[in-house]
Amino acid sequence: MNAPVTPPRPVALGQSHVSAGNALELRGITKMFGALAAISDVTLSVRPGERRAVLGSNGAGKTTLFNCITGDFLPTTGLIRFFGEDVTTFPPHERIRRGLRRTYQISSLFAGLSVIDNVYLACRGVSRNRFSLIRPRRDDALVHAAETLVEAVHLTAEKDRLVGELAYGQQRQLEIALALSGAPRFILFDEPAAGLSPTERRDLVSILTTLPTHIGYIIIEHDMDVALRVVESVTMMHNGRIFKEGRPEEIEDDPEVQELYLGGGHE
Amino acid sequence: MAMTDQAPRFVNRADQKLWFERIPAPWWALAVVLVFLPVVANSFWLFQVMGWTFILGMIGLSLMFLAGYGGMVSLLQMTVAGVAGYMVAILGTSGTVTVSLGLVWWIVIPAAFLIAALFATISGALAVRTEGIYTIMITLAIAAAFFYFTRQNYTIFNGYSGFNLVLPPQLFGVNWREPVPFYYLSLVLAALSYGAVVYVSRSPFGLALQGVRDNPRRMAALGFNVTAHRVAAYALASVFASAGGILLVWQNAQIAPGTIGMSAAIDVLVVAVVGGMRRPLGPFIGAFIYVLLQVFSPDILGFFGFSAERFKLIIGLGFLAVVLFSPDGVLGLWDRWRARRRQQGGQAGGGVA
Amino acid sequence: MDDIIKRNPLRSLIIAILIAVFLWLVFAPWPPELVAKWGRKQIFLNALLGGITLGALYFLVAAGFTLIFGLMRVVNLAHGSLFLLGGYLGYEISSLTGSWFIAFPVVFLVVGLLGLLMQRFIFSKMEGEELRQTLVSIGISIVLADLMLWLWGGQSYSILAPGFLTGPMELPIINSINASTGATNWLRYPAVRVWILIAAIVIGVAMWLVLNRTALGMLIRAGVDDREMLAASGVRIQLVFLAVFGFGAGLAGMAGIIGGTFQSLSPGEDTRFLLASLVVVIVGGMGSIVGAAIGSLIIGVTEQMGFVYAPTYSVVFTFLIMAAVLAFRPQGLLGARR
Structure with a gap:
């Protein structure tokens, strides 16, 4: 059930993983x-x-x-x-x-948005076009990345629910998904x-x-x-x-x- | 008053339909009624009641966008509308020939939108220096400053008397102040504004704005520039307010400081709150109720032996009742009623939606 | 004080020079060149004193507003209505009894009671819901405004001050020196305004003393700084809230009598004074009495100076001050960063 997480591929930042x-x-x-x-x-x-x-x-x-x-x-x-x-x-x-990413001791999420939207925002935060007024298409790379992350923290079944309605443990899992977003x-x-x-x-x-x-x-x-x-x-x-x-x-x-x-x- | 939004989420692959198939039947019914209204309604209803409803609704919509999605309750939206309206009068033609420049409409209207957007951006940049309840106070103070300024300044704003005879351009040989053309003009602009807000609410910017509303600190920790998003929201909201403001000038054929006074600024808030600030439809419903009350209160008040002037008392008491008993406005009442009915209908499923 | 001067020698020097210039402008007779440029000294002095007394009036209204916000986080946008209501009631009482003075305690009690009722039955029911409280206060102000329009109509009222307060009094400030006789011409100024200024200073100092030197004041200040702590400490916080709300409302009511005495009362004055309070507390800093005093003084003097020297732009000056404060010190001159 735990497929290794494939990290969403970096969207904007030049990657210099090999750093001395x-x-x-x-x-x-x-x-x-x-x-x-x-x-x-x-x-x-x-x-x-x-x-x-x-x-x-x-x-x-x-x-x-x-x-x-x-x-x-x-x-x-x-x-x-x-x-x-x-x-x-x-x-x-x-x-x-x-x-750099972090999670918070007390869940710090967007209660008025759905699970997938929370993760999508986290992916968006480190990409370009943060001010875009164009809706993402369904095959948008970031939407896909967000869906992969939601799956990685075992929340696919809840992805369209409002975060404010989630159980505590699920909110903690979502915290981790937010931290894994981007690269x-x-x-x-x-x-x-x-x-x-x-x-x-x-x-x-x-x-x-x-x-x-x-x-x-x-x-x-x-x-x-x-x-x-x-x-x-x-x-x-x-x-x-x-x-x-x-x-x-x-x-x-x-x-x-x-x-x-x-x-x-x-x- | 938690302002959570219930916008539609990402659509599952399973229910991929064409866009018009996804619009529920009641919306089609509403569209048909609105499009064919001129067949049955007289010009008073088209021009006064519906035209005014759309205008007030659009200005209220710009407040709803800021408050419902961005968590910023701005009392500035009537002022932004007023700036656009004033610009149409100042740059275009009016009865005050000494001030009005008489430029052609295709310069005047874009310029009005631009200047109003600039005004909204600068004011927004000031207002977002602080958070929460301060926003109301600061935007109210800016609105008041502009109101008093237009009253004192004669070189640009022609002071107390403002501008009259401000008429829409005679495009395509149509007199746009005739009831039926004006009705369709305001209907189309209102529908476009509504559609734009619904669309943008699901765009990266709209989602980010809702993220800023729910948790600004976390948004910063995700790499968003929170202040820039807030200011940009003021700029975007100015478009809907400006459209309403320009229509308002054309409808009244005049603009004066009274148009953008404090009570007008408060009226926009009343309209948005009464209708419901969670969804873009709310301000239009609030505007319709407000206009109906305004138009028919003399008869009703007269029936009970009061003077027609007590209209404001009714508005005030109604507003208080909504805020005290249904903070989400009329739409909130409707949601609760539907939720209860659904619960009674399907008693097996105990889950509260 | 010495420390500050040592740390900022240049800034201190500039401030010292500005103060000296200001004092010279006020107390010395003006040379003819200056008169030619700025007009007669009396115009300047009148604008300045008018600004200070207007500031005193603003302070009386804004002090309650800022205290209520600081302690309860209630932005009471009906505060201007309480001011106007106090004025109308003061008019009725003083014309009924023939006594200007009796109006003050009566109005303080009546309007204060109204404030108590608002806090007890409305605002305390929605504690923590700042936006909802503000919306409710807007609703109350709409209703009160229309009720007052119903009862007192659209005309404007002036409250007559008692005999010994009417007429001018001489102030120890040189107005001009008669060139031919060499006789000093002292500034004459309406007595009632001078007394209002003195009263505002007395009330301001008294509030400061209560806040800083009494047990109740300690409680209120502790509440402004940390409400949870105060609530947790077992103090009957609701009683403190009621007292502050009632006092702030009563003060606004009394300010209404004063406003009606040296200006006039009419529909629209409620919004005017509400806005003045807003600007004063934005400039001075939320929840700070000293901030309200400084803010009132700045706004009052700016308004009058602008009115005299640049009438079409007087609003702009006030607004620019507010914008500058927001841009560089959003918490207000004396506000604590929250």
């Missing part, structure tokens, strides 16, 4: 809210195609880190490179057009499993593990069963700082981690 160095590189990122440092001096690099989990208790600064990477917040200090390009001060839509090169998943049933979690794992291999991602996730099964490396954060990096097995067995994180009062 890292997909994402953070150098000394600090974000202050007033006098409070939400994250301090985070340095992190992720290779193209690498899949990494960022773990840590609530308030460790994980979502703030995502917001800095996507450009929702400008970091107070530090440097962000995306496939070698300095994007530190770019507005969000410029980063998106370069192949993503790197995705940030913000707690994709939160609130999902065990069946839906299995579905999620299968979606994540069958992503095309050139797409790397960072996942924030509290459910270790999900997180450690879909990544090859783990970064632990605590109080806004990175305190450990390693492979999933190492992290799982690390006594310090177990004390700090697994005992550390998360849900």
